[in-house]
Amino acid sequence: MHTTLKTRLVEVVVPVYNEQRALRDSIGRLHAYLSGTFPYDYRITIADNASTDNTWQLAIELAAELPHVRAVHLDGKGRGRALRQVWSESDADVVSYMDVDLSTDLDAFLPLVAPLLSGHSDLAIGTRLARASRVVRGPKREFISRSYNLLLHLMGARFSDAQCGFKAVRTEIAQALLPAVEDEQWFFDTELLLLAERHGLRIHEVPVDWVDDPDSRVDVFQTAKDDLRGLFRVARKTLSGAARIPVPARVSQAQLPRGMAAQLPKFAVVGVVSTLAYLLLFSGLRQMIPVLVANAIALLVTAVANTAANRRFTFGVTGSAGAMRQQFEGLMAFLVGLVLTTGSLALLPDTVSHGVELVAVVMANALATLVRFLLLRVWVFNPSRRTS
Incomplete structure (x- = not known):
């Protein structure tokens, strides 16, 4: 002992x-x-x-x-x-x-x-x-x-x-x-x-x-x-916002940029819902039209809904002022996702299964999600732009 x-x-x-x-x-x-x-x-x-x-x-x-x-x-x-x-x-x-x-x-x-x-x-x-x-x-x-x-x-x-x-x-x-x-x-x-x-x-x-x-x-x-x-x-x-609770004062906590700690989990939830909607839409369209076209349509539809949901829930923007501009700028983030997912699908052999296609687009979407959050935070819904 x-x-x-x-x-x-x-x-x-x-x-x-x-x-x-x-x-x-x-x-x-x-x-x-x-x-x-x-x-x-x-x-x-x-x-x-x-x-x-x-x-x-x-x-x-x-x-x-x-x-x-x-x-x-x-x-x-x-x-x-x-x-x-x-x-x-x-x-x-x-x-x-x-x-x-x-x-x-x-x-x-x-x-x-x-x-x-x-x-x-x-x-x-x-x-x-x-x-x-x-x-x-x-x-x-x-x-x-x-x-x-x-x-x-x-x-x-x-x-x-x-x-x-x-x-x-x-x-x-x-x-x-x-x-x-x-x-x-x-x-x-x-x-x-x-x-x-x-x-x-x-x-x-x-x-x-x-x-x-x-x-x-x-x-x-x-x-x-x-x-x-x-x-x-x-x-x-x-x-x-009900998940916030007090923790011991002497607990060392990770320091994030102001507001990001509250925005990240909401953005993640919106992202999960958007991803599930994208996969359902992509899977349905994939049976009727070419895979690259199905991918583009599914991404476009969910990108518009994703920008609207993040505008309201993640970044707390209400009212119609600037909504059209923000949707247009949000489409820039959509283009990032389109390039990444289209590229991943284009690199796959024609003989792969539908399941492998889904895995490929999910992985590409994960990378695109990070880029989308940064664009939405520092550009599209930046408070200084909204104030000016």
């Missing part, structure tokens, strides 16, 4: 539901690992989500047998519910959680919490999507995970893996954010991360080795549906 002075406390929450088969082995392995290698004080909290099997009794036994282990019982299901209750009452310096199957290699735990204890970062997540990560899982879960994270990126999120069950937060940050997190289930992680990023908090990412648990209790498709509903709810809150 390490003899390093242990002056900081890290709480590791393990949410469980009907895990009587795996619980004893997993908690024993986690306890042995932390006791033998972790250079800080730790506490393992087994959070039982109203299990109907022998899980709660096993949790009580483990708490009695192993030092630094305790058990908490909840009357309802939901990983988010368990984390909210334990984290909100914690006296640790850092709160964290991991899945009971321990799919993530425990060697990543110290790199996960160290930047939080040093004050370098505010939240930390394990990512299975980094180049250095080694992941073993089925193609269905791989496809769903990557598609979900791609959708988050289209909304403007910069973190790479929202769903990995291996995360940590500075306790003061967690307790400041928790009142604004509504979800009690699997979307809890994503909502917490989006809220943190919305407030300019620093999110550290650690590449992890991860092996899929074939006995996982997660209903993948139901979870995906719930996550999509959660995304739309967060998008509505962002557009309405």
Whole structure:
């Protein structure tokens, strides 16, 4: 066992539901690992989500047998519910959680919490999507995970893996954010991360080795549906401005140019809606007219709608004054997207599938989106131009 002075406390929450088969082995392995290698004080909290099997009794036994282990019982299901209750009452310096199957290699735990204890970062997540990560899982879960994270990126999120069950937060940050997190289930992680990023908090990412648990209790498709509903709810809150909350004064926040912090998430939401409309229109027209013509028409229609929506929601311009000029200038941004998407389609061989075409135009649109935001902010809807 390490003899390093242990002056900081890290709480590791393990949410469980009907895990009587795996619980004893997993908690024993986690306890042995932390006791033998972790250079800080730790506490393992087994959070039982109203299990109907022998899980709660096993949790009580483990708490009695192993030092630094305790058990908490909840009357309802939901990983988010368990984390909210334990984290909100914690006296640790850092709160964290991991899945009971321990799919993530425990060697990543110290790199996960160290930047939080040093004050370098505010939240930390394990990512299975980094180049250095080694992941073993089925193609269905791989496809769903990557598609979900791609959708988050289209909304403007910069973190790479929202769903990995291996995360940590500075306790003061967690307790400041928790009142604004509504979800009690699997979307809890994503909502917490989006809220943190919305407030300019620093999110550290650690590449992890991860092996899929074939006995996982997660209903993948139901979870995906719930996550999509959660995304739309967060998008509505962002557009309405209701997502803003106070955070601790001493938290170091990223500094953006004046007004940009409020504009970026709204622009991202408008962009996601515009992209989905573009893909639907492009897919429909693609069946009737040549692909390049379909692309141009779909881009033109959605560009006009995109400029109007950004004018009203992102940059707060109301009234008809200057609307025609701004639409005309917004078409300059449309031309950037047209050049990028037309070029990407022109470079594709004639034999590629429709799916590959969609991927190509989405990637080109992502690049065009960055250019469009800069043009709209510094030129089309620049306040100094509107004032003059």
